[in-house]
Amino acid sequence: MRYPAGHREHSRERIIEAAAGLFRSRGITNTGIDAVMSAVGLTAGGFYAHFKSKQHLIGEVVKKAFADGQARLHCTDEDRRAWMETVLRRYVSRSHRDHPDQGCPMVTMLSELPHAHEVVQPIIKEELEKYADLFEKRLGEAPEGAPTARQRALGTIALMVGAVSVARMLRGSKLSDEVLTAARAVGASLVQPEKGES
Known part of the structure; x- marks a missing residue:
């Protein structure tokens, strides 16, 4: 046929x-x-x-899931803080918490991906590096002595993934919503101000 x-x-x-x-x-x-x-x-x-x-x-x-997840990281805001707040609202959200079948693979497959086959591990690393590069560019250079943009990029990704994971574990409780709110606030605080801002 x-x-x-x-x-x-x-x-x-x-x-x-x-x-x-x-x-x-x-x-x-x-x-x-x-x-x-x-x-x-x-x-x-x-x-x-x-x-x-x-x-x-x-x-x-994994490749497809990361590509789909990139949609949450794109918005038209040029301002660093506005961009970060939009990303956090989309990712660290009740919707993401409540719909694991549509969510980021780092959250939904968190317990299984560390044991992934050698075919999969390089893909995870490559896709995570893309996320880190994007965040690093958006977070801005830090003052001397503060965590670098790279450190804050990786820390923000870990914060976001961890927040949604913990919120899912607590789903149905007030604490679950509090975790999401707290993570969004902490994430937004990691953005360095634009030049000329105080």
């Missing part, structure tokens, strides 16, 4: 999309190839026409 042009690429994207949702909601370990392929109406036997292994699929899912 002949398929139309682009069919294979389209099927591959559907598999990645389905796996992304399943990995976030069920976990990587608890989601087998059968479940992923069934979610897109294909047989498990067809999996290897698209990916060498489950680990290669995980790598593609």
Whole structure:
């Protein structure tokens, strides 16, 4: 049977999309190839026409999830603090907390990614470096003796990921909302003022 042009690429994207949702909601370990392929109406036997292994699929899912997450980091604000406040509102939010199936992979797959295969680890490092570079540019140079822009960039990412993780653990309580509010306030305080601002 002949398929139309682009069919294979389209099927591959559907598999990645389905796996992304399943990995976030069920976990990587608890989601087998059968479940992923069934979610897109294909047989498990067809999996290897698209990916060498489950680990290669995980790598593609991580890439896609980070790319999707970049949308939360883009806004039109030129002002450093306004940019950071917008990013924090989007990421450290009730919506992100309450919808793990649509969230950042660093939060949803946090416990499993440290044990990821050697195929996946370099992808995680590369994607995290992109986030760090973006934050470093936006946070501004610090006065002498203060943490560097690089340190504050990595610290802010850790703060954001940790805040959403803890808020999820406490979901349904007042403390969960307080964690989100506190993290947004601390994150915004790490931005160095623009020249001419006090």
